[in-house]
Amino acid sequence: xxxxxxxxxxxxxxxxxxxxxxxxxxxxxxxxxxxxxxxxxxxxxxxxxxxxxxxxxxxxxxxxxxxxxxxxxxxxxxxxxxxxxxxxxxxxxxxxxxxxxxxxxxxxxxxxxxxxxxxxxxxxxxxxxxxxxxxxxxxxxxxxxxxxxxxxxxxxxxxxxxxxxxxxxxxxxxxxxxxxxxxxxxxxxxxxxxxxxxxxxxxxxxxxxxxxxxxxxxxxxxxxxxxxxxxxxxxxxxxxxxxxxxxxxxxxxxxxxxxxxxxxxxxxxxxxxxxxxxxxxxxxxxxxxxxxxxxxxxxxxxxxxxxxxxxxxxxxxxxxxxxxxxxxxxxxxxxxxxxxxxxxx
Numbered sequence: 001x002x003x004x005x006x007x008x009x010x011x012x013x014x015x016x017x018x019x020x021x022x023x024x025x026x027x028x029x030x031x032x033x034x035x036x037x038x039x040x041x042x043x044x045x046x047x048x049x050x051x052x053x054x055x056x057x058x059x060x061x062x063x064x065x066x067x068x069x070x071x072x073x074x075x076x077x078x079x080x081x082x083x084x085x086x087x088x089x090x091x092x093x094x095x096x097x098x099x100x101x102x103x104x105x106x107x108x109x110x111x112x113x114x115x116x117x118x119x120x121x122x123x124x125x126x127x128x129x130x131x132x133x134x135x136x137x138x139x140x141x142x143x144x145x146x147x148x149x150x151x152x153x154x155x156x157x158x159x160x161x162x163x164x165x166x167x168x169x170x171x172x173x174x175x176x177x178x179x180x181x182x183x184x185x186x187x188x189x190x191x192x193x194x195x196x197x198x199x200x201x202x203x204x205x206x207x208x209x210x211x212x213x214x215x216x217x218x219x220x221x222x223x224x225x226x227x228x229x230x231x232x233x234x235x236x237x238x239x240x241x242x243x244x245x246x247x248x249x250x251x252x253x254x255x256x257x258x259x260x261x262x263x264x265x266x267x268x269x270x271x272x273x274x275x276x277x278x279x280x281x282x283x284x285x286x287x288x289x290x291x292x293x294x295x296x297x298x299x300x301x302x303x304x305x306x307x308x309x310x311x312x313x314x315x316x317x318x319x320x321x322x323x324x325x326x327x328x329x330x331x332x333x334x335x336x337x338x339x340x341x342x343x344x345x
Contacts, residue, residue: 013047024325044077088316090125092130095122102137123309151164151184160260163262165181174221190238196334207249246268254272293305
């Protein structure tokens with residue numbers, strides 16, 4: 001049985017979403033034509049056609065209807081066309097399309113018509129100008145799926161980092177990093193690792209304080225909050241260690257001692273993954289490559305995403321890099337595979 005389509009939501013059409021989608025489809029065309037991968041782009045079909053003509057000549061992405069039969073690679077209009085959307089120009093119309101694409105992708109995933117969604121970047125300012133007041137994709141997806149308690153995992157190669165908290169002030173982290181929240185993130189991370197085919201699912205919890213509190217000299221959160229949760233997870237059969245000091249835990253992850261790290265806050269987890277995922281030319285300082293995937297754990301659907309923004313400054317110039325999107329598609333495939341295998345059985 002052929003795999004189900006993955007829905008690729010375009011994000012803001014004024015950003016680099018249309019371009020990286022066209023480039024990724026061109027790069028993955030051999031697999032699409034061989035029948036091993038099926039993609040449905042959801043967004044502004046006009047913007048996709050323009051991008052494909054510019055960066056992927058000869059690539060055919062036919063427009064389809066939601067209730068019809070889909071070819072291995074097709075495009076679905078997210079909503080009614082409005083005012084023209086120009087690359088690099090912030091607009092409410094771009095925010096509207098971004099929301100409608102995600103909303104439609106989620107609906108298709110919840111109904112089982114697609115195996116998961118892969119999201120291209122949206123612009124938070126445009127989203128709010130359009131009347132959709134979300135801090136980002138994560139909060140939008142939680143509302144659209146009716147779920148509380150999801151978490152973000154960033155991935156690049158063997159660097160997989162889940163987050164106890166994300167978009168909150170640093171001073172609020174200790175209050176939000178409760179025993180219940182840490183246990184939830186551990187369970188979600190453990191389940192994701194198993195679905196990715198990592199049978200041991202070895203997890204390290206990063207310490208909140210320097211030197212894991214140094215016996216209480218630098219704070220007691222790691223001793224009083226994290227350590228008992230970790231001990232409970234071990235008793236329940238999970239392979240968890242910690243709290244491991246933050247200045248060494250990611251080195252050990254990169255060395256393969258763990259399969260994932262649970263970070264306490266946004267920058268603690270994002271910096272090591274992005275430092276390794278962004279390839280810089282030392283001579284010019286230019287970014288040669290962007291790699292890294294954002295995975296939302298705890299939703300009733302599979303969702304992966306690029307780990308970069310809309311890049312309005314280079315939109316429409318044909319120079320955006322599609323590597324992060326290709327990686328996000330591949331992660332979505334791996335996560336969707338068990339469900340598709342069960343459906344085939």
